[in-house]
Amino acid sequence: MNVCYDLHTHTTASDGTLPPSVLVARAVAAGVDVLAVTDHDTTEGLLEASTAAKGSGICLVTGVEISVTWSGQVVHIVGLGFDPENKTLQAGLAELRRFRGWRAEEIGRRLEKHGISGAYEGAKGYSNGHLISRTHFARFLVEQGYAPDMRKVFKQFLTQGKPGHVAGEWADLGKAVGWIHGAGGEAVIAHPARYGMTRTKLRRLIGEFQEAGGAALEVVSGSHSRDEAFTMAKHSRDFSLRASVGSDYHGPETPWADLGKLSALPDNAVPIWRGWPDLAVSIPA
Template structure:
């Protein structure tokens, strides 16, 4: 059977970043949902990798190390997923620590903006949802605003408060694209553009992203992911072929209550593409 038919889920988050489940709970959920190859990809953090790998082993799941790195490109926040790297690599760990360092000041500024908008106590409220204070994010603020019934759901929070031009938004410059790709490559992994349809790029800006990513040594793109439509699967399958990139698949699962796509619930990759896991076969930890 072609490996494109593998139920691989290579993008999800635990409470170590902005998910709500532990690595162990995610591994159990992945197994129950028929996932055959799994990766935990917390934002800018690899502290959960040992737990995730051990949990995968206990569940009989094949496992790839993973991380999702925040990058600034063309004044937009872009995410680069790293897969199959050595989690003990010092340069990768140092680079991610540098990226995480900007989250604290940004969170304080977000709270200040929300207080000016008549919402006090947002920083302390967001912290109640944080598993790792170094990774406080917009998602944690959003959960607080839903808890306080200021908004009905996470989507409304982002529309009203946490996007550019709205009270509560604080800009931040993350890693450079070249840095993120190099950190992953130097640690023996493969860099993947995460959910490309989510970025507010013009056609020229998107082409520049793919071109520069490829030039820096990036090798993959998420084609089938939780935020893509069926039409976008087709669009990014074509982009993968045009740029000679391997295809990845991941739900971007964060929480049973919040995520619209569960672990393992995505369509399979189109058979004409090269699955990214074929390039990482020697890095897969078998159960």
């Protein structure tokens, strides 16, 4: 029997557009058997997701996507199968969210200087009010007609050198992996092909990640081509890492990264779920 895994998804707890319970229901309908909810720098949605998963036939794995600054670049580390009650992990995530709060206000101030008023309140209106991301600003800017779609609005307003760009000050790579490890979980480099690194730089990142105790690369991703998946599988083998799969689903607005439609791992990749009987941590009520 083939088991369908999706180990990278987002909800309204961060920058997704579906509440956790709705995401779980949609995953069940899409044929996903094992699901991880991996919101940015928060585990807020896990309890609702866990409640929704009970009796549905889906296995929920605890997850989070941690923002990291490495060699002057932002990378994302997915944590899987950890104890969400771990105090050290939660303290680290809380610090990242505090920075996110300041950054959102600063983005609003910079866009105001550029002649775009009300951006902070507009972005907040798209969020849960607790975590405001660049994606929420992008949705507001598209709605206001500043760009035709999300990709163009990022390029015109929210990336380096543009009016609303604010450089991130995120977690250290080793610390992020350590938080996940200390909470009993496994760390994964999210969508590694998306960072646009040279082969040499990417392999340096993977090497440092492995030395810090990292477990896997996200080989199959909603943002990876098939060729990129094969390349990432080779990197995972070279560094004795396992391979993960995740759509990076944010909502029905991104059909190219839908639930239940990921391609299979390359045959020579070792899946992260090999030997996972104890990994799916139940979430306290």
